[in-house]
Amino acid sequence: xxxxxxxxxxxxxxxxxxxxxxxxxxxxxxxxxxxxxxxxxxxxxxxxxxxxxxxxxxxxxxxxxxxxxxxxxxxxxxxxxxxxxxxxxxxxxxxxxxxxxxxxxxxxxxxxxxxxxxxxxxxxxxxxxxxxxxxxxxxxxxxxxxxxxxxxxxxxxxxxxxxxxxxxxxxxxxxxxxxxxxxxxxxxxxxxxxxxxxxxxxxxxxxxxxxxxxxxxxxxxxxxxxxxxxxxxxxxxxxxxxxxxxxxxxxxxxxxxxxxxxxxxxxxxxxxxxxxxxxxxxxxxxxxxxxxxxxxxxxxxxxxxxxxxxxxxxxxxxxxxxxxxxxxxxxxxxxxxxxxxxxxxxxxxxxxxxxxxxxxxxxxxxxxxxxxxxxxxxxxxxxxxxxxxxxxxxxxxxxxxxxxxxxxxxxxxxxxxxxxxxxxxxxxxxxxxxxxxxxxxxxxxxxxxxxxxxxxxxxxxxxxxxxxxxxxxxxxxxxxxxxxxxxxxxxxxxxxxxxxxxxxxxxxxxxxxxxxxxxxxxxxxxxxxxxxxxxxxxxxxxxxxxxxxxxxxxxxxxxxxxxxxxxxxxxxxxxxxxxxxxxxxxxxxxxxxxxxxxxxxxxxxxxxxxxxxxxxxxxxxxxxxxxxxxxxxxxxxxxxxxxxxxxxxxxxxxx
Amino acid sequence: xxxxxxxxxxxxxxxxxxxxxxxxxxxxxxxxxxxxxxxxxxxxxxxxxxxxxxxxxxxxxxxxxxxxxxxxxxxxxxxxxxxxxxxxxxxxxxxxxxxxxxxxxxxxxxxxxxxxxxxxxxxxxxxxxxxxxxxxxxxxxxxxxxxxxxxxxxxxxxxxxxxxxxxxxxxxxxxxxxxxxxxxxxxxxxxxxxxxxxxxxxxxxxxxxxxxxxxxxxxxxxxxxxxxxxxxxxxxxxxxxxxxxxxxxxxxxxxxxxxxxxxxxxxxxxxxxxxxxxxxxxxxxxxxxxxxxxxxxxxxxxxxxxxxxxxxxxxxxxxxxxxxxxxxxx
Numbered sequence: 015x016x017x018x019x020x021x022x023x024x025x026x027x028x029x030x031x032x033x034x035x036x037x038x039x040x041x042x043x044x045x046x047x048x049x050x051x052x053x054x055x056x057x058x059x060x061x062x063x064x065x066x067x068x069x070x071x072x073x074x075x076x077x078x079x080x081x082x083x084x085x086x087x088x089x090x091x092x093x094x095x096x097x098x099x100x101x102x103x104x105x106x107x108x109x110x111x112x113x114x115x116x117x118x119x120x121x122x123x124x125x126x127x128x129x130x131x132x133x134x135x136x137x138x139x140x141x142x143x144x145x146x147x148x149x150x151x152x153x154x155x156x157x158x159x160x161x162x163x164x165x166x167x168x169x170x171x172x173x174x175x176x177x178x179x180x181x182x183x184x185x186x187x188x189x190x191x192x193x194x195x196x197x198x199x200x201x202x203x204x205x206x207x208x209x210x211x212x213x214x215x216x217x218x219x220x221x222x223x224x225x226x227x228x229x230x231x232x233x234x235x236x237x238x239x240x241x242x243x244x245x246x247x248x249x250x251x252x253x254x255x256x257x258x259x260x261x262x263x264x265x266x267x268x269x270x271x272x273x274x275x276x277x278x279x280x281x282x283x284x285x286x287x288x289x290x291x292x293x294x295x296x297x298x299x300x301x302x303x304x305x306x307x308x309x310x311x312x313x314x315x316x317x318x319x320x321x322x323x324x325x326x327x328x329x330x331x332x333x334x335x336x337x338x339x340x341x342x343x344x345x346x347x348x349x350x351x352x353x354x355x356x357x358x359x360x361x362x363x364x365x366x367x368x369x370x371x372x373x374x375x376x377x378x379x380x381x382x383x384x385x386x387x388x389x390x391x392x393x394x395x396x397x398x399x400x401x402x403x404x405x406x407x408x409x410x411x412x413x414x415x416x417x418x419x420x421x422x423x424x425x426x427x428x429x430x431x432x433x434x435x436x437x438x439x440x441x442x443x444x445x446x447x448x449x450x451x452x453x454x455x456x457x458x459x460x461x462x463x464x465x466x467x468x469x470x471x472x473x474x475x476x477x478x479x480x481x482x483x484x485x486x487x488x489x490x491x492x493x494x495x496x497x498x499x500x501x502x503x504x505x506x507x508x509x510x511x512x513x514x515x516x517x518x519x520x521x522x523x524x525x526x527x528x529x530x531x532x533x534x535x536x537x538x539x540x541x542x543x544x545x546x547x548x549x550x551x552x553x554x555x556x557x558x559x560x561x562x563x564x565x566x567x568x569x570x571x572x573x574x575x576x577x578x579x580x581x582x583x584x585x586x587x588x589x590x591x592x593x594x595x596x597x598x599x600x601x602x603x604x605x606x607x608x609x610x611x612x613x614x615x616x617x618x619x620x621x622x623x624x625x626x627x628x629x630x631x632x633x634x635x636x637x638x639x640x641x642x643x644x645x646x647x648x649x650x651x652x653x654x655x656x657x658x659x660x661x662x663x664x665x666x667x668x669x
Numbered sequence: 670x671x672x673x674x675x676x677x678x679x680x681x682x683x684x685x686x687x688x689x690x691x692x693x694x695x696x697x698x699x700x701x702x703x704x705x706x707x708x709x710x711x712x713x714x715x716x717x718x719x720x721x722x723x724x725x726x727x728x729x730x731x732x733x734x735x736x737x738x739x740x741x742x743x744x745x746x747x748x749x750x751x752x753x754x755x756x757x758x759x760x761x762x763x764x765x766x767x768x769x770x771x772x773x774x775x776x777x778x779x780x781x782x783x784x785x786x787x788x789x790x791x792x793x794x795x796x797x798x799x800x801x802x803x804x805x806x807x808x809x810x811x812x813x814x815x816x817x818x819x820x821x822x823x824x825x826x827x828x829x830x831x832x833x834x835x836x837x838x839x840x841x842x843x844x845x846x847x848x849x850x851x852x853x854x855x856x857x858x859x860x861x862x863x864x865x866x867x868x869x870x871x872x873x874x875x876x877x878x879x880x881x882x883x884x885x886x887x888x889x890x891x892x893x894x895x896x897x898x899x900x901x902x903x904x905x906x907x908x909x910x911x912x913x914x915x916x917x918x919x920x921x922x923x924x925x926x927x928x929x930x931x932x933x934x935x936x937x938x939x940x941x942x943x944x945x946x947x948x949x950x951x952x953x954x955x956x957x958x959x960x961x962x963x964x965x966x967x968x969x970x971x972x973x974x975x976x977x978x979x980x981x982x983x984x985x986x987x988x989x990x991x992x993x994x995x996x997x998x999x
Contacts, residue, residue: 093721118710119707119710122707122711122714126717132727132729132730133725133727136728141729152838155838155839155840156838157787157839159803160788160803163803171837175740175743175744176740179736179739179743180736180739182735182739182743183732183735183736183738186738186739187731192726305726324725538728539728541728568742571742572742575747575750
């Protein structure tokens with residue numbers, strides 16, 4: 015019995031195990047490890063033919079697991095506790111599997127296991143991976159004996175069932191009314207999501223992010239052509255500093271709900287990052303999404319009213335020129351950095367540099383330019399190699415290290431501006447991305463993470479400036495992907511050109527897949543109650559009408575299935591003719607005897623036929639002779655048989 | 670009229686067999702369908718998925734739930750049709766002896782023109798018998814035999830038969846029940862060690878006032894042929910030999926063939942010790958006489974004399990013995 019699962023139900027075991035693996039990023043590590051441990055236990059029992067634990071033991075273990083999940087999550091409701099418990103339960107059920115009758119329950123558990131993955135991700139890759147798992151699971155519902163004897167026929171049968179199910183499912187998907195209210199208040203916050211920025215930036219924190227190729231968002235621009243160098247997606251502005259570390263300062267100043275865009279200038283499909291902030295292009299004024307509320311402050315830093323824990327489609331529009339910066343904000347952003355950590359010598363060195371940068375002309379624009387010139391003319395280098403160093407101070411960066419990533423330069427420039435008396439802050443977000451010409455959208459990944467500076471100019475407006483544009487202009491012009499390739503792979507000019515145009519097959523295929531994935535996600539995300547109402551409206555249907563339509567469709571499909579499976583043996587034409595004759599004779603209470611030959615049967619009919627029907631005798635004889643010819647003489651072709659049958663029918667009806 | 674037309678349309682052709690009884694004997698009910706236990710779990714699972722899709726406004730979960738709802742709906746039709754196209758063409762239980770095994774023969778016909786019927790369970794109600802037919806191709810028959818046993822003699826109704834299926838996905842349970850208004854006999858057990866009460870032809874002819882020709886008995890210990898004379902028993906004329914030689918010959922047998930087993934019911938059952946044992950013994954004698962082809966004469970309780978000289982008469986007597994009670998003697 016300990017070998018049953020891994021010998022007779024290998025495919026089922028494979029499905030459950032793979033589904034468990036797919037849930038690895040979404041459940042706590044201890045749950046996943048426990049699930050895998052149960053599988054290893056089962057494997058051990060299989061290899062060494064050990065007794066598998068009894069149901070009592072697995073029952074106790076599952077109750078214990080339930081208790082621990084409850085303790086860990088403080089609830090059993092919600093997708094994460096549910097997925098965690100299913101992973102453990104699937105492991106336990108696979109461990110105790112010893113009879114064929116338990117197969118169905120394991121299959122059902124497998125369905126839940128693989129479906130729960132889609133509570134966390136809409137990604138097409140997971141869907142494609144899960145399709146064979148769904149097929150194998152459904153195949154395991156067939157009788158085992160049939161599967162063993164004729165697997166191909168079973169597969170064909172399943173294919174036919176799926177072909178019938180697909181249109182029905184599509185119809186239900188389109189017309190089944192979606193209720194927008196939640197059924198119950200399930201916890202929606204997650205303890206685990208940490209992708210993207212946190213609310214502070216220190217030297218090395220963005221360079222760490224830039225090692226990840228994880229997708230942050232996809233952006234579709236509608237009204238204006240934008241080149242890569244101007245694609246700055248602002249996340250949040252950091253105004254509070256400590257050495258070269260910058261933090262978000264919550265002010266709640268002028269917070270109000272964002273208005274609904276009148277016209278969509280661009281659309282963002284934002285991946286879940288379990289934070290509340292939204293990345294927006296410069297001059298964005300309005301943003302909206304279906305599932306969450308969006309707010310913004312005076313500086314148009316957009317935020318959700320809750321954490322973003324699943325993909326969201328955000329529609330945005332640009333606005334007019336921004337109002338001038340108020341005095342409170344200026345005061346907040348002119349706050350001198352604390353230099354007490356530095357020695358007097360170091361402080362003096364910085365002061366000298368600041369006064370050199372300020373010069374005689376104290377206009378913010380000039381100071382900003384002087385700082386950029388300082389970076390470009392003093393052999394400052396743009397590199398990832400510095401690693402994480404949160405304790406790095408301004409003096410060491412400016413006078414010793416002289417190399418760093420975007421956050422080093424943004425932080426140093428904002429500090430220098432403030433030391434020069436110019437209100438300044440660090441802005442974090444993303445810059446650039448990969449353009450997909452097939453789908454006409456930009457894909458922004460973690461490696462596009464970026465930091466830049468905003469200062470208040472002489473007209474009291476926030477102006478953005480990117481120090482990386484002078485230290486490593488190629489990073490801004492070509493984007494991080496191409497730039498990193500150039501630096502790391504030492505590409506030739508041809509290779510660089512090829513890389514920029516993305517003409518190789520792998521890039522093309524990748525773009526094609528990304529495009530499909532994007533469309534798929536957009537379709538699923540945007541299909542909501544309003545969209546459904548639009549479709550119904552275009553079909554002149556109400557919600558009730560849609561339900562009736564589903565019922566009618568189900569009925570039609572039901573009839574269709576029955577018609578397809580039309581029962582009854584197809585009779586030969588000779589049998590049909592014989593039935594015609596017999597039915598005709600039955601009206602005179604005449605019935606053919608079992609041992610009666612056709613000629614005798616004819617004679618008996620003729621003898622016992624009522625007087626008034628005697629005149630049909632020649633017709634009847636003719637019909638009999640035709641039938642005898644058709645049944646007993648040389649075989650005729652199908653068409654001839656059909657013709658003879660219709661002639662006999664005519665004669666009989668006339669008689 | 671419409672109903673007749675429908676009946677005609679859905680009617681299955683008859684399986685021609687000498688055992689096939691009249692159509693009105695067979696009562697085959699329409700198929701019924703309910704979700705199986707797993708089907709209930711599966712349906713609940715779909716509801717849970719829809720609830721999750723509602724809660725998290727997850728369109729992909731909606732899609733998966735709808736797909737499996739469709740599979741559920743199609744499975745219902747497939748399971749129903751798997752049973753619907755099957756007719757029980759023949760059900761036959763030959764008579765058998767008590768404490769011995771009998772056979773139940775059931776013939777199923779798949780009247781579908783295109784699809785095979787698969788994994789059909791046959792349940793014989795009241796006997797705890799089950800059998801699985803894995804596949805019946807379209808337009809074909811399949812016969813299954815099952816072993817029956819009975820501990821007491823008697824006349825029994827043909828058992829009710831349930832034909833059920835959960836194919837393909839075990840989500841639905843579809844069944845139809847057949848009642849067959851016919852009976853079979855369980856003969857008394859063939860038991861007992863007493864010798865049969867033999868009489869000679871002369872004794873018996875005097876006792877019953879009959880001619881010797883009527884009392885002709887035969888054993889299978891055939892000796893040969895001899896020419897027919899006017900005094901010979903005409904029943905012994907071998908007509909096959911006559912056809913070849915155009916001369917009358919009679920068969921001769923060993924001397925013991927003249928022994929005739931005679932039972933007078935009123936005498937035999939007069940001293941009722943163990944009524945069942947006596948019936949069993951009588952059954953054994955009857956069976957042996959049939960086996961050895963000796964003549965068996967029975968005087969029944971109503972003074973009717975029966976000569977068991979052909980199989981039908983043997984069977985008829987065994988049927989009477991199956992339902993024979995002490996009260997029948999009076």
